[in-house]
């Protein structure tokens with residue numbers, strides 16, 4: 001019987017895990033006939049989450065079956081509901097609602113993250129989001145429907161809740177999106193509400209002057225130091241008691257790891273991310289590895305840990321794939337190391353700000369920043385072509 005590697009989740013971490021594992025199996029030659037790699041995910045497509053705030057979110061789904069076929073990785077279309085650690089199998093619910101059991105010898109959990117939604121009054125019913133593809137499409141449809149509504153202050157007001165990375169990208173993209181929908185004469189009012197005392201709290205002081213300059217340039221208002229405490233059909237109320245009437249509220253309140261982590265490990269951080277060893281093996285679970293938004297992994301010798309980001313998910317995926325296959329084949333595993341860290345924040349027609357280092361030193365701004373962002377968002381985060389040689393090369397953990 002073949003030995004089985006099962007990868008749960010076809011996002012950035014999962015896809016690159018598949019390539020990393022397939023590469024090790026290929027390098028071993030004879031292992032090709034004895035090891036079976038399977039990836040399970042709800043759809044055979046990679047959703048480019050960093051681009052879901054753009055005008056055409058439905059174009060952000062990249063089919064990956066040809067790529068998996070090229071490297072001999074099987075695909076199961078479905079959602080893993082339960083992981084039975086003792087029996088080494090998972091329950092998968094397919095699109096038609098049937099449940100099937102899929103066994104494994106080694107598991108890699110790469111089921112990613114979801115938008116954090118606290119139990120705020122009205123949040124579930126009255127907020128849009130750009131976290132998942134279907135949510136981003138619902139927002140696009142709503143924005144387009146505004147064109148046929150009466151020209152009122154509430155129709156023209158857009159509240160973005162959260163002034164972090166996602167909130168800033170959503171808000172700064174809105175002016176040009178809304179010009180295309182509402183016309184040149186309408187001046188939309190866009191308000192970013194941030195609970196912390198400064199905009200972009202997690203981005204630190206490095207890029208803040210550029211962020212503020214871009215917001216001013218685009219005429220975007222900010223409210224800091226008071227979060228949204230309730231939402232209804234006609235707007236929001238903040239902790240300072242201010243009411244903002246708006247037909248459109250977009251929630252971007254942070255991300256939490258997939259709930260599957262709780263079935264694998266009791267050692268999770270406040271975002272639900274699992275603790276892993278240097279080779280990305282889940283602490284206390286010898287036959288399970290993790291990568292991407294579901295883990296908190298040490299990246300260097302200076303106590304920096306991975307963030308919920310594509311750069312970490314893709315990179316970790318290669319290491320997790322390498323290690324799960326190596327472990328199954330009785331080869332030594334390698335340490336995940338990713339000392340280089342950069343951020344690139346899109347700021348609409350102002351441009352983008354690109355930083356390097358964990359202290360986020362600004363390296364490129366405006367047009368140059370935007371060129372870097374385009375490179376990242378249209379090339380670097382996309383999967384390789386469905387060509388066996390190229391695909392296996394893309395799974396090399398030592399690829400920079």
Ligand SMILES: Cc1cc2nc3c(=O)[nH]c(=O)nc-3n(C[C@H](O)[C@H](O)[C@H](O)COP(=O)(O)OP(=O)(O)OC[C@H]3O[C@@H](n4cnc5c(N)ncnc54)[C@H](O)[C@@H]3O)c2cc1C
Nearest residue numbers: 009010011012013049050080111112292293308309310313
């Ligand atoms: C709006 C937005 C903007 C962002 N911008 C940036 C950016 O500019 N730069 C950056 O680096 N990062 C950005 N990110 C973060 C980045 O998208 C994530 O860090 C990245 O997607 C993580 O990759 P992942 O593979 O761990 O998870 P995901 O990409 O979330 O993939 C998880 C996969 O697992 C599948 N899955 C989930 N549950 C199950 C299950 N139970 N069974 C089977 N499959 C399952 C999902 O369908 C999905 O295919 C952004 C995120 C958002 C939402």
